[in-house]
Amino acid sequence: MSTDVPDAADRARTGLPLGWRVVVVVVPAVFVALFFLWPVGTIVASGLTGDGATGDALAALGRPGTRRILWFSTWQAVLSTVLTLVVGLPGAWLVARVEIPGRTWFRAAVTVPFVLPTVVVATAFTGLLGAGSPVMRALGTLLGRATPPRLTGTIVAVLAAHVFFNVAVVVRTVGARWANLDPGLAAAARTLGAGPVQTFRTVTLPLLRPAITAASAITFLFTFTSFGIVLILGSPGMATLEVAIYRATAQLLDLPQASALALLQIVAVAVALVVNARLGRGRAGRATGGITTAAGTGRRRPTTWQAWAAVGAVLVLTGVVIGLPVAVLVERSLATVDGHSLRWYRALAEDTGVLAVPAWQTVRTSLWFALQASVVATVVGGAAAVAITRRRGGWGRVFDLLLMLPLGVSAVTVGFGFLITLDTPPVDWRAEPWLVPLAQALVAIPFVVRILVPALNAVDDRLRSAAAVLGATPTRVWRHVDLPILFRSATVAAGFAFAISMGEFGATVFIARAISPTMPVAIFRFLGQPGATNLGQAMALSCVLMLVTVVSIAAVDRLRVADLGSF
């Protein structure tokens, strides 16, 4: 008898209409299959089979050079992660536990580097650590050297840029959890006889560990797959797998080697994701402990001089790490041999031998591409998010993972994949102007999904029930309840996708045509050429790109629903 009764847990009556349920699965599935699985799958396949041009691709895996690249990718990522935690954790404490004027400004300022394009970050550190830097000149004077030291081309520059870029991940992820920890728990420990250090070690730290692990995993993944920063700031001998794939393809034309490296990268990232997911299971289990809904109840004004000193130290440390590179970038964009002027900005309008078009045109190109990419990413990512939240079972998880893959598999691999698959009729799309926005959309989709899935899950199911009971058909429930509530999150996702697309470099550098380079590609080309004019234009164009990115993110942040904390 009981089997005759339908299971109420199987489906709610107020679900998405059948037609839409098909659309939200098919659109992202086809998109990801065509523009991600196929290109990347082709790389994997050719890596496994080898094409004989310069030897078997699998044999390339055994080369000492390959092992060296893998080892470098790993240790620099570990070191970058540790250093990022060292700089980021005090910032997280400040954001979560200290009430000082301008605290929210501090939080916003720390986030800025994370949204900057990697090319801009690399340019900023070229300015900061290069020979012409005012900071290096001051350091030279201090050390009594005739020529100022330069740190560009060293591992120090790479690590510093990685810390600059990822410190927001630690501050936001750990800070958010820290702010939500029930201050009563620490108070309880204190009443039970624990000192401040003991309380931190035995209560606060264990409760923060899930967030620290999550932030570490994300930072490791970002730095392991680092491309623009290592390519521009590192020496020719330094290569992450990403950089090595790029060099093997664009400079050495060694496709088997590139395929092998891409394959290696996919495996390494998959391993990192699996390890993270396993750690995440523990996180989920412990996440409920000690959380209150009253966020920030434990935030206090510093009262003792020691507390003020600690706050001052954190502000100075973070200010140097975050503020100095940006300040020097702006200064370098204005610095000429005759003092400071807008000369390099004016030069952007002139024809150069470096680009096929005046550099100003890249601004227009980037804006147009990013606009298209953000629309595609929001539509496809939005559909995927709906599909994921409507299928809570195993298939939903598989789909979720599939959509996250472009995040881990790296833009360079995607760009390389486009290059080797979309080149034969009927899909010879290499010259199509929409190919770049499409690749950028692919890179932005995981972020869109990550923003929209929690937003969709947060829509109270009873609101849908209420609307249905009031006479709304399933389609009208969607139109009148889900869509208006999601509008703000969708705008945030679109803005974020726009910013990502503006700064996208790894995939774009492969497929952007010479007559329509984007800003990051133009900056990279300028940096690759000698001469003060080219460097000056790189700095100036980087400042423009920084401005556009920060303005678009700030516009989104005004909506106060941006959740960058999950990255």
Place this chain on the structure above:
Amino acid sequence: MSATTTAVPRLQARDVTVRWGDVVAVARVDLTVETGEVVALLGPSGCGKSSLLAAIAGLVPHGGEVRIDDVDVSRARPDQRDLGLMFQDGALFPHLDVAANVAFGLRMHGWERHTQDERVEQVLDLVGLAGLGGRRIEALSGGQAQRVALARAIAPQPRLLLLDEPLTSLDARLRDRLLDELPDVFAAVDAAVVHVTHDQDEAMALADRVAVMRAGRIVRVDAPAALWADPGSAFVASFLGWSNIFPADATVGGQGGPRLVPDRVLADRGDPTLVGVDPGRVVVRAAGSGTAEDDAVWPGRVVRHRVATDHATVDVRLAADLVVRATGPTHALPGPDADVMVTIPADAWRGLAPDPTDAADLD
């Protein structure tokens, strides 16, 4: 109305079953509600009352049959059932203001714009929120939000009004005020009302009939006064607040002592295994006072004394393992540790059926 018309119940639920995975939340429930009638579904948490409400609303798939005005709507979607549902904490649309929330159902039902506005004003007035149409949802107090939820549910003039724990999230004063006002609102709508609650006072105050649920089944349906006068089973009695439930052979003063319930009373009640008495019928006086002739009088001592706003409760120990509870006006009940005489009128005793097993079984 012609004399030949037979009144069909507004709601007829027959054999309704709701299953969540392996758990049977509602097991073959029958329920009938007439137009204009208020029926309360009363029961402890997890007894299946909200699942039954969701099945009636069409929000969850169910077995059995739901008929509204004799039309089978068992396979109809919620939007096709013409009903109003008020959620526990409102479930108001956060992106719409008060008026737009109330007008939502009217829009969905295709009302003309100007009639929508009129109706919104009318129902806001009915729930005591006249002039608040333009207010944002975040700016409402808890009580106002519940009133908006009620206005939204009744605005489209549903044939069936369902209320899911509508007063649970409110503080006691607001709850009392709404308890006074709700009957007027119910009277103003031409609907059958099903009101889910776990609060016996709320059920008794609002309902024409109370359906007590336990483990997925309705164990008793009756008018509040009849239910209170004779709960019928130990479960219903204890859920309603009868703390005086004893084995029929309970004795006072240890084994071999006199029986608490006279044999003739038990014989009159059909020799039940359990008996109970309404604490309001237990009379407690200071020791030495006189009493009615026919009733047994037991000496005892007050072991607990609790004062509420409008009455007091005392627990009197009659024997080592026998405590009787009495309620009454605060001034009329003796204080803590007082030696007292307890009288239980013979006609106050009720026979109670023992608790059935908990598991809902479909076979």
